[in-house]
Amino acid sequence: MEFTFIDRMREGAEQAIAALKAQGMSLLLISGDAPAAVEDMAKRLGIDDWTAEALPEDKAARIAELTKAGAKVLMVGDGFNDTAALTAAHVSISPATALDAARVASDIVLLGNDMSPIADATVTARKATKRIIENFAIAAGYNMIAVPIALLGFATPLMAALAMSGHQSLCR
Structure with a gap:
């Protein structure tokens, strides 16, 4: 045997x-x-x-x-x-x-x-990383434009709040 x-x-x-x-x-x-x-x-x-x-x-x-x-x-x-x-x-x-x-x-x-889900996880992780980088870029661009406008007094608090809420919807 x-x-x-x-x-x-x-x-x-x-x-x-x-x-x-x-x-x-x-x-x-x-x-x-x-x-x-x-x-x-x-x-x-x-x-x-x-x-x-x-x-x-x-x-x-x-x-x-x-x-x-x-x-x-x-x-x-x-x-x-x-x-x-x-x-x-x-x-x-x-x-x-x-x-x-x-x-x-x-x-x-x-x-x-x-x-087999291991390969899917790597794809998802790369997509999530790309999305996070995009969101940081959008936030940085928004702040470079919006903060000076607000500091110079050209934006009311209501305008700033509306602009920020629009910015946040872009990041989703």
């Missing part, structure tokens, strides 16, 4: 990896597992840069190295050995089935086991 153990890929992992690659992200697989298993998983996912037999401190050190080089790091992990790396990353994600320690260390916890 022979038993063979293979790591099952999480649902949506292949789609998430493909979508993240399409967004231009560099992907790394850092695992504490044996080299043969990590290499097999990396090949199945299409990830060229992988590390096996990584200790928890190795994972955190690699993230610190990437951050120091200017990278914005998104870490996905589900085990106790991922917690240091999850907290070291700019953004961290764990599935709902992850250990409690990993979920607590993560910024985002997926509601299921499906990994």
Whole structure:
């Protein structure tokens, strides 16, 4: 009798990896597992840069190295050995089935086991960042025009209030 153990890929992992690659992200697989298993998983996912037999401190050190080089790091992990790396990353994600320690260390916890929402989250985050920058630009432009007008006495408080409410509706 022979038993063979293979790591099952999480649902949506292949789609998430493909979508993240399409967004231009560099992907790394850092695992504490044996080299043969990590290499097999990396090949199945299409990830060229992988590390096996990584200790928890190795994972955190690699993230610190990437951050120091200017990278914005998104870490996905589900085990106790991922917690240091999850907290070291700019953004961290764990599935709902992850250990409690990993979920607590993560910024985002997926509601299921499906990994495909990770790519959607990165798109949403970029759109939100763009919207925030636009709102700051509109507010700065408004203030550069409106404050001098108000200081010179050319705007009544009612006019300023109406202009400000119009400005706020632009920022939504």
